[in-house]
Amino acid sequence: MGGNSTMKKSIRRMALLFLLPALAMYLMLFLYPAARAFYISLFDWNGFTSSMKFVGLSNFRELFGDVSFWSVAVKNSLMITFVGGALVFAVAFLLCAVLSTEIKGKKFFRALIFFPSVVNPIAIAILWTFIYNSKWGLLNNFLGLFGIEGIVWMDPAILPWSILVAMVWMYSGFYCVILLAALDRVPMSYIEAARLAGASEFTIFFKIKIPMIWDVLVTALTLWGINSIKEFALLYAWGGGVDIPPAGATNIAVKMYITAFGKRVTIYRMGYSTAMGVLMFLSVALIVALVAMIMKRDKVEY
Amino acid sequence: MDKQIRRTASRIGGLLARLFLYLWCAFSVFVFFWMIFCSFKTNREFFKDAWGLPAAPQWQNYMRIFTSYDLGNNFKNSVEIVAISVLFIVLISAPAAYVLSRCRFPGSRVLSKVFTIGMGVPFQLLLIPLFFQMYSMGIVGSKLSLILIYIALSLPFTIFLMEGFFRSLPSVLEEAAYIDGCGPIRTFFHIMLPLGSPGLVTAAIFNFVSLWNEFLLALTFINNSDDYPLSVGLYALQGSLQYTGDWVTLFAAMVVITVPTLIIYMVLSRRIISGLTMGAVKE
Numbered sequence: 001m002g003g004n005s006t007m008k009k010s011i012r013r014m015a016l017l018f019l020l021p022a023l024a025m026y027l028m029l030f031l032y033p034a035a036r037a038f039y040i041s042l043f044d045w046n047g048f049t050s051s052m053k054f055v056g057l058s059n060f061r062e063l064f065g066d067v068s069f070w071s072v073a074v075k076n077s078l079m080i081t082f083v084g085g086a087l088v089f090a091v092a093f094l095l096c097a098v099l100s101t102e103i104k105g106k107k108f109f110r111a112l113i114f115f116p117s118v119v120n121p122i123a124i125a126i127l128w129t130f131i132y133n134s135k136w137g138l139l140n141n142f143l144g145l146f147g148i149e150g151i152v153w154m155d156p157a158i159l160p161w162s163i164l165v166a167m168v169w170m171y172s173g174f175y176c177v178i179l180l181a182a183l184d185r186v187p188m189s190y191i192e193a194a195r196l197a198g199a200s201e202f203t204i205f206f207k208i209k210i211p212m213i214w215d216v217l218v219t220a221l222t223l224w225g226i227n228s229i230k231e232f233a234l235l236y237a238w239g240g241g242v243d244i245p246p247a248g249a250t251n252i253a254v255k256m257y258i259t260a261f262g263k264r265v266t267i268y269r270m271g272y273s274t275a276m277g278v279l280m281f282l283s284v285a286l287i288v289a290l291v292a293m294i295m296k297r298d299k300v301e302y
Numbered sequence: 303m304d305k306q307i308r309r310t311a312s313r314i315g316g317l318l319a320r321l322f323l324y325l326w327c328a329f330s331v332f333v334f335f336w337m338i339f340c341s342f343k344t345n346r347e348f349f350k351d352a353w354g355l356p357a358a359p360q361w362q363n364y365m366r367i368f369t370s371y372d373l374g375n376n377f378k379n380s381v382e383i384v385a386i387s388v389l390f391i392v393l394i395s396a397p398a399a400y401v402l403s404r405c406r407f408p409g410s411r412v413l414s415k416v417f418t419i420g421m422g423v424p425f426q427l428l429l430i431p432l433f434f435q436m437y438s439m440g441i442v443g444s445k446l447s448l449i450l451i452y453i454a455l456s457l458p459f460t461i462f463l464m465e466g467f468f469r470s471l472p473s474v475l476e477e478a479a480y481i482d483g484c485g486p487i488r489t490f491f492h493i494m495l496p497l498g499s500p501g502l503v504t505a506a507i508f509n510f511v512s513l514w515n516e517f518l519l520a521l522t523f524i525n526n527s528d529d530y531p532l533s534v535g536l537y538a539l540q541g542s543l544q545y546t547g548d549w550v551t552l553f554a555a556m557v558v559i560t561v562p563t564l565i566i567y568m569v570l571s572r573r574i575i576s577g578l579t580m581g582a583v584k585e
Binding site (some may be wrong): 016036037095111116123130276 | 305308309312315316319320321322323326327329330333334336337344346348349352353394395397398400401402405407409415416417420422423424425426428429430431433435445451455457458461478485486490511514515517518521522532533536537538539540541542543544549552556560564566567571574575578
């Protein structure tokens with residue numbers, strides 16, 4: 001018994017020793033700044049002077065009253081998260097419906113589909129500006145082959161949609177592969193039984209396979225909620241490397257960065273910018289809660 | 303009759319879905335090769351014909367990004383920043399994840415949750431407080447500040463991933479080691495860590511790819527253009543080429559930034575994909 005208690009003690013000691021570096025790092029450079037963000041968001045502060053003027057919730061009041069913020073940044077963020085999300089998951093579903101059947105070259109296709117998500121987002125943004133370029137871009141060139149007159153894909157009115165297409169191309173594969181990995185674990189016996197009963201592949205996919213990977217689907221949707229709000233690089237690069245991005249490429253994340261550190265127009269409104277950061281955090285929390293609520297159902301055991 | 307129609311419809315639907323898959327993949331392959339071909343063209347070829355192949359490969363496009371532009375230096379910075387960050391991320395996360403997944407002590411569950419919650423925090427929330435924290439430490443704008451931040455911000459995901467990995471190891475081994483009089487720390491280093499090394503490698507790959515492509519924090523925390531990593535370097539290059547119109551060089555730069563992740567991906571795609579599953583699919 002004595003040996004057991006020394007063992008316990010030395011396990012405790014190890015636990016402390018092993019946790020300390022991660023915990024210290026996490027506390028200092030993650031939890032503390034996260035908490036401090038809420039504090040800073042209550043101040044009027046340009047960052048570099050020590051005078052922080054407490055203004056209560058007026059940063060948030062200003063934010064909620066800022067029409068251009070809502071009609072541009074918030075609108076684009078919402079569009080990315082919900083319209084983009086619908087498209088990403090529609091494509092992901094379609095691709096993995098095909099790939100979860102016995103298809104030749106499955107691994108090859110899976111690797112290809114996933115590939116865009118490991119490419120640098122700045123490179124992807126640049127690549128798509130060349131695809132969309134109205135004079136010598138790939139897309140209008142392609143349409144020209146069929147005698148179709150191309151349009152200005154980067155026109156302010158169309159730009160958000162054009163970017164959304166690039167985004168769907170970049171991310172669908174990632175979510176498809178997550179879902180696919182789960183689909184591969186659905187027991188064959190269920191699928192075969194359904195097939196024998198005369199169910200179509202369509203029915204099997206939506207009535208049997210999807211309910212069985214529900215948990216993973218929830219995880220994937222949650223992940224999309226977090227990542228879509230955070231999206232920055234792909235949009236910011238639309239500024240061409242010299243300028244702030246056009247309105248069509250401005251979401252909350254971009255707006256927030258410009259408000260704090262914008263290189264062209266230095267604004268340095270740290271409190272106001274941090275209030276946007278807080279808003280982003282709350283948006284993520286809301287989306288996560290929303291996903292959990294909508295997707296709530298009894299667990300299928302198998 | 304009705305059944306027949308439905309069967310035909312389902313077959314056509316299946317065919318269309320398959321066609322979609324082929325087109326999707328064909329597009330990705332095409333875009334990729336288009337990028338490579340463009341990087342070997344002359345600017346005149348590039349503007350004249352979007353589809354044409356380069357008459358002769360213009361290797362000097364690649365020379366130019368290293369001689370006329372600073373991409374070589376950016377590449378070196380990226381390697382340095384990412385390598386050091388990944389090393390420390392793994393070094394710090396592995397023991398923590400091991401303890402959190404296999405030792406029960408008061409508060410261990412809560413602690414594990416506290417780390418996990420970090421995955422849901424958009425970095426934008428931390429951006430300004432971190433900036434001024436680095437400022438008051440006197441290291442803002444340096445590679446060191448970026449490395450520290452990369453380490454801290456990668457902990458939640460990495461610990462989450464590794465916890466799953468350590469949890470899947472059989473506890474018999476640990477118990478046997480303890481009975482043989484092996485202390486817990488030695489047990490970790492001699493038995494559990496080697497067993498968990500595939501998980502460590504997976505975590506390292508994930509962090510490598512995501513930090514190699516990271517942009518927001520690099521843009522915020524690196525001041526001096528001599529210290530730019532590739533993603534910021536590429537962004538800056540795009541800006542300076544705006545005036546010269548030397549687009550083929552930009553394509554060469556895009557190839558350079560893509561190749562390392564591509565190689566890693568080709569060699570280790572199975573591990574990346576299975577690692578993804580490990581995070582998402584819990585037993």
